[in-house]
Amino acid sequence: MTSIENAAQGLISSSTVEGTAVYNVEGEKLGSVDCLMIDKQSGHVAYAVMSFGGFLGLGEKRHPVPWQSMSYDKSKDGYVVSLSREQLEAAPNLNPGEYGQLGDRAYEETVYTHYKAEPYWL
Amino acid sequence: MTSIENAAQGLISSSTVEGTAVYNVEGEKLGSVDCLMIDKQSGHVAYAVMSFGGFLGLGEKRHPVPWQSMSYDKSKDGYVVSLSREQLEAAPNLNPGEYGQLGDRAYEETVYTHYKAEPYWL
Numbered sequence: 001m002t003s004i005e006n007a008a009q010g011l012i013s014s015s016t017v018e019g020t021a022v023y024n025v026e027g028e029k030l031g032s033v034d035c036l037m038i039d040k041q042s043g044h045v046a047y048a049v050m051s052f053g054g055f056l057g058l059g060e061k062r063h064p065v066p067w068q069s070m071s072y073d074k075s076k077d078g079y080v081v082s083l084s085r086e087q088l089e090a091a092p093n094l095n096p097g098e099y100g101q102l103g104d105r106a107y108e109e110t111v112y113t114h115y116k117a118e119p120y121w122l
Numbered sequence: 123m124t125s126i127e128n129a130a131q132g133l134i135s136s137s138t139v140e141g142t143a144v145y146n147v148e149g150e151k152l153g154s155v156d157c158l159m160i161d162k163q164s165g166h167v168a169y170a171v172m173s174f175g176g177f178l179g180l181g182e183k184r185h186p187v188p189w190q191s192m193s194y195d196k197s198k199d200g201y202v203v204s205l206s207r208e209q210l211e212a213a214p215n216l217n218p219g220e221y222g223q224l225g226d227r228a229y230e231e232t233v234y235t236h237y238k239a240e241p242y243w244l
Contacts, residue, residue, distance in 0.1 A: 011168055011224050014136035014158040036136040036160070038167055043189040043242075045165040046133055067165040102133050120165075 021078035022050055022070070030088055033079065034062060037102055039120060046120045047102065047111070048079070052088060061093040064102060066117035083115075091115075143200035144172055144192070152210055155201065156184055159224055161242060168242045169224065169233070170201070174210060183215040186224060188239035205237075213237075 014036055022030045031052035039046050047064035070079040083091065092111045094101060101107045105121075112119045136158055144152045153174035161168050169186035192201040205213065214233045216223060223229045227243070234241045 010162060011159045011221070012162050013171070013221065014160060015140065015156075017160070018137065034137075036158075037133045038136060038139070038158070040132060040134050040194070043167040045160055045167065049135070072162070099133070099135065 017048070021076070023073070023076055023078050023080050024084060024088070025080060025082050026084075027076070028085060029078075030081070030085060036067075037064065037099065042120075044120050046108075049094070049099070051096075060096065062096055062099075063088065063091050063093050064111050065091075066112055066115050066120070069115040069117050139170070143198070145195070145198055145200050145202050146206060146210070147202060147204050148206075149198070150207060151200075152203070152207060158189075159186065159221065164242075166242050168230075171216070171221070173218075182218065184218055184221075185210065185213050185215050186233050187213075188234055188237050188242070191237040191239050 017033050018035055020033050022032055024030055031050050034049045034051045036045050037047040037049060038044070045067040048067055048070055050063045050065055052061055052063060065081060070081055072078075073080045081088070091114055092107070108121070109119070139155050140157055142155045144154055146152055153172050156171045156173045158167050159169040159171060160166070167189040170189055170192055172185045172187055174183055174185060187203060192203055194200075195202045203210070213236055214229070230243070231241070
């Protein structure tokens with residue numbers, strides 16, 4: 001992963017986003033970005049999929065987060081989401097490699113409702 | 123890289139796209155996708171950056187290609203662009219890791235004109 005600071009102005013590489021740390025507004029590190037999910041037809045980023053690993057000895061989970069619910073914080077060199085750790089643990093999740101649910105609109109509505117974000121499909 | 127076939131319906135992971143083969147309409151393999159360049163503000167995929175390595179002993183080059191200029195071919199498990207190898211060699215290119223030019227609108231216009239694609243910034 002190269003530094004986000006080196007990215008072209010206004011544009012960022014998917015390979016730079018992958019692996020970038022994610023914090024909450026309290027500055028607590030929550031995990032990192034695993035990958036981006038792209039809407040094939042429109043070319044829009046539908047989600048950043050986050051890894052939040054090993055709370056209380058439980059297995060690693062993936063959380064799809066709407067792209068617009070993350071903001072980049074230069075001083076942290078990472079993304080910030082405005083949810084507490086408890087809220088994120090309660091957020092819709094996916095098993096690693098099982099992203100099929102993201103094809104299900106009812107599940108996607110759950111995600112976008114959780115983050116109070118504007119659905120990408122409207 | 124997991125198979126594109128496993129991707130959620132309508133959505134695809136950036137990590138699946140990265141490394142996927144690129145062919146021309148004659149079925150000739152041209153290279154592979156290096157990464158996607160995302161417009162941070164809108165969350166739109168502006169380019170797929172392709173690697174076309176080592177023609178005639180020359181160094182590997184990267185070519186930014188508008189997302190809508192690539193179509194996925196299931197039978198090839200790869201993307202198809204409707205340009206000959208010669209046209210691609212003449213296409214706008216970038217040095218690996220030097221993607222700063224993609225912040226320059228004049229350069230970006232050259233790319234979109236080359237591929238006769240609808241600019242993502244309009």
